[in-house]
Amino acid sequence: MSETRSIRVEALTRVEGEGGLHIRLNGSEIEDVQLSIYEPPRFFEGFLRGRPLEDVPDITARICGICPVAYQMSAVHALESALGVSPGPEIRRLRRLLYCGEWIESHGLHMHLLQAPDFFGAASGIELAARFPKEVNRGLQLKKHGNTLLEVLGGRAIHPVNVAVGGFYKAPSRDQLQDLIPSFEWGLQAAIDATRWVAGFDFPDFEQPCEMVSLQHPDEYPMNEGRVVSVSGLSVDVADYEREFVESHVAHSTALHSLRTADQSSYHVGPLARINLNRDRLCDNAKRIADEIGFETPCFNRFKAIIARGLEVIHAFDEGLAILKDYQPFRPSRLPYSYRNGEGCAATEAPRGLIYHRYRITDDGKIAEAKIVPPTSQNQRQIELDLIQWLPRVMGESDQRTADECERLIRSYDPCISCSTHFLKLTVDRQSDERGPKVSL
Amino acid sequence: MSDTKRILIMGLGSPHGDDQAGWLTVRRIADRCDQRADIVVRTAVIPMDLLDWLDDIDILHVCDACQRMPSNDRYHRIDWKSRQGSTVRNDNHPSVISAGREMNLLTQRRGSHDFGLVEVLALAEATCGLPEFVTIWAIEGSGFQPGDEISEVTRTAAVDCADKLLTELQADQCMKNP
Numbered sequence: 001m002s003e004t005r006s007i008r009v010e011a012l013t014r015v016e017g018e019g020g021l022h023i024r025l026n027g028s029e030i031e032d033v034q035l036s037i038y039e040p041p042r043f044f045e046g047f048l049r050g051r052p053l054e055d056v057p058d059i060t061a062r063i064c065g066i067c068p069v070a071y072q073m074s075a076v077h078a079l080e081s082a083l084g085v086s087p088g089p090e091i092r093r094l095r096r097l098l099y100c101g102e103w104i105e106s107h108g109l110h111m112h113l114l115q116a117p118d119f120f121g122a123a124s125g126i127e128l129a130a131r132f133p134k135e136v137n138r139g140l141q142l143k144k145h146g147n148t149l150l151e152v153l154g155g156r157a158i159h160p161v162n163v164a165v166g167g168f169y170k171a172p173s174r175d176q177l178q179d180l181i182p183s184f185e186w187g188l189q190a191a192i193d194a195t196r197w198v199a200g201f202d203f204p205d206f207e208q209p210c211e212m213v214s215l216q217h218p219d220e221y222p223m224n225e226g227r228v229v230s231v232s233g234l235s236v237d238v239a240d241y242e243r244e245f246v247e248s249h250v251a252h253s254t255a256l257h258s259l260r261t262a263d264q265s266s267y268h269v270g271p272l273a274r275i276n277l278n279r280d281r282l283c284d285n286a287k288r289i290a291d292e293i294g295f296e297t298p299c300f301n302r303f304k305a306i307i308a309r310g311l312e313v314i315h316a317f318d319e320g321l322a323i324l325k326d327y328q329p330f331r332p333s334r335l336p337y338s339y340r341n342g343e344g345c346a347a348t349e350a351p352r353g354l355i356y357h358r359y360r361i362t363d364d365g366k367i368a369e370a371k372i373v374p375p376t377s378q379n380q381r382q383i384e385l386d387l388i389q390w391l392p393r394v395m396g397e398s399d400q401r402t403a404d405e406c407e408r409l410i411r412s413y414d415p416c417i418s419c420s421t422h423f424l425k426l427t428v429d430r431q432s433d434e435r436g437p438k439v440s441l
Numbered sequence: 442m443s444d445t446k447r448i449l450i451m452g453l454g455s456p457h458g459d460d461q462a463g464w465l466t467v468r469r470i471a472d473r474c475d476q477r478a479d480i481v482v483r484t485a486v487i488p489m490d491l492l493d494w495l496d497d498i499d500i501l502h503v504c505d506a507c508q509r510m511p512s513n514d515r516y517h518r519i520d521w522k523s524r525q526g527s528t529v530r531n532d533n534h535p536s537v538i539s540a541g542r543e544m545n546l547l548t549q550r551r552g553s554h555d556f557g558l559v560e561v562l563a564l565a566e567a568t569c570g571l572p573e574f575v576t577i578w579a580i581e582g583s584g585f586q587p588g589d590e591i592s593e594v595t596r597t598a599a600v601d602c603a604d605k606l607l608t609e610l611q612a613d614q615c616m617k618n619p
Binding site: 065109113124125126129130133136137140141143144147148157158 | 486487489490492493556560563564567568569
C-alpha cells in the first residue's frame with residue numbers, strides 16, 4: 001500500500017517576500033512540489049502609474065533592501081531609453097561602481113551567513129561563526145566595504161538616494177573615492193581568500209543541466225547592459241525580452257512565474273548563469289582563481305553558486321578598485337532631458353540574477369505603464385523542478401531532514417523570498433503512515 | 442594616549458507608528474549631545490547595520506521599540522553584556538535564549554534575512570567582538586502599522602528614555618572630568 005506523505009514548510013520567511021514549500025509524496029513517487037509565495041502582491045507597477053518619472057528610481061529601490069541598486073539601475077536605464085538619453089562614460093563607470101558595491105554586500109552576506117552554514121550542518125550564521133570566526137568575520141568585513149561604497153556613492157547603504165534619471169544627483173569628490181582604495185585593496189585579497197575557502201566545501205554531486213540566462217556584453221562582465229543570452233544559444237536584444245519570456249500566474253504563488261514563451265519551459269538566472277555565459281569576461285584575478293580552484297564551466301550544480309558568488313566578489317573588488325583609482329570628478333553629474341511620449345526597457349544583473357524593467361511615459365513626464373520582472377520570479381519554476389530532481393536523494397530521511405535539505409537547495413539560489421536563515425515552521429501531515437497520524441514541529 | 446571612550450548610540454526603527462520610538466529617542470539625544478565628540482548617534486532600519494559601525498566603539502547603546510510588557514514601566518534598560526556573561530558562542534547558548542525570552546518582542550523585529558537584534562549582537566560577539574559595554578533601551582509601543590502616527594504614550598516614553606540615557610552620559614562624563 002502506497003503511503004502519501006505531505007511535507008509542508010509553512011514559512012520561508014522574510015526578505016522581499018514570504019513563501020512556503022509544500023511537497024506531496026506518494027510512496028517513492030513525487031506527486032507535487034510547490035514553492036508557494038503567499039505574501040500579498042505589492043502592486044509597485046500599479047502605484048508607479050501617474051507618478052513623475054523622477055520618482056521611479058527611489059520607489060522601485062524600496063522593492064528590495066538587499067538589492068535596491070538593481071532596481072534603480074534597471075529603472076534609470078529603461079527611462080533613459082524612453083527619453084532618448086545616453087549617459088556618457090563617466091556616469092556609466094560610476095553606475096558600474098555602484099553595482100560593484102551591491103554585489104559585494106549582497107554576495108558577502110549570502111556566502112558567509114546564509115549559504116555557508118548549510119555545508120557544516122550549522123543552524124545559523126552565528127553557529128558557523130563560533131566554528132569559523134575568522135572566516136565569518138572576513139565575510140562581514142567584505143559586506144561592510146560594499147555598504148560603505150554604497151553610502152559614499154549612493155548617499156546611504158540601504159535604499160540609496162543619489163541615483164537619478166540621467167546620472168547622479170551629485171557626483172562624489174575624488175577624495176571620497178580615493179579614501180576607499182585601501183579597503184578595496186584589502187577586499188580584493190579577502191575575496192580571493194573567501195573564494196578559496198568556499199571552493200573547499202563538500203558539494204553534493206548535483207549537476208542538473210538546465211536553461212541558464214544572463215546578460216552578455218561584448219567587452220565586460222555584465223552588470224548594466226548587454227544582450228540576453230542563454231546556454232542553449234538564445235541571443236536577443238533586451239527589447240525582445242518580452243517576446244522570449246512570459247509571466248504567468250499559478251495558483252500557489254502571488255508572484256508570477258516567468259517562463260520561456262516558446263515552450264513554457266523554466267530557466268535559471270543568477271551568478272551561475274552569469275559565470276557560465278561570461279567567464280571570459282571576468283577580471284584576470286577572478287579568472288586566475290577560477291582556474292586555480294578547478295571551477296569548471298558550464299557548471300550546473302546549484303550548490304556551487306556560492307563559488308560563483310565568490311568569483312563575482314573578486315571581480316567587483318577588482319573592477320571597483322580600478323574605477324576608484326581612475327576616477328576624476330565630472331560635470332554635469334546628470335544629463336538634462338525633455339519629456340516626451342515614449343517607451344523604454346532595460347535589463348541589468350541583480351546579485352541574484354537578471355532583472356527587467358519597462359516603462360511607458362507621457363509627454364508630461366509621468367509613468368503611464370510599468371513592468372518589472374525580478375530574478376526570483378524567473379527562478380521560481382526552476383527551483384521547483386530542481387527540487388523534484390533533488391528529492392529522491394533526500395526523501396528517505398525524516399520529514400524534518402527532508403525539509404532541511406530542500407531548503408538548502410532553495411537557499412543556493414539566494415531567492416529574495418527565502419531569506420535563507422532557518423525560517424522553518426514545519427508541519428507534517430502523513431496519511432497511511434506507520435510513523436504516526438499527524439505531527440507538528 | 443587618550444582614555445576617552447567612544448560611544449555609539451543607535452536608534453532602530455521604522456516610520457511606522459510606535460516603531461519610531463528608537464529613532465525619536467536617539468534624535469533627542471543627538472540634539473542635546475552635538476558638542477560631544479566622543480558620541481556618535483546613528484539611526485537604522487535593520488539591526489545588521491550595527492555590524493558596520495562597531496569599529497573603535499567602547500560603549501554601545503541600542504534604542505529600539507518593543508511590544509508592551511506586563512510592567513508599569515514604559516521603557517526598559519537591559520545590560521546585554523552583564524546579562525550575557527563574558528562570552529556568547531552561538532544562538533543555542535542558554536544565556537542567549539534566556540536573554541531573547543527576557544527581551545521578548547525585541548527579537549520579533551526581523552532585519553535583513555532574519556537577523557534580529559539579538560542575533561546581530563550574538564554574531565558580533567562571535568566575530569568582531571562587542572564593545573566593552575552594551576545596553577539596550579527598549580521603549581514600549583502598541584501600534585506598528587504602516588501609516589500610523591506614534592502614540593502619545595510611546596512618544597512620552599521615548600522622551601523619558603532619552604532623558605534617562607542623557608543623564609547617564611552626563612554622569613559618566615562628570616566622573617571622568619570632575
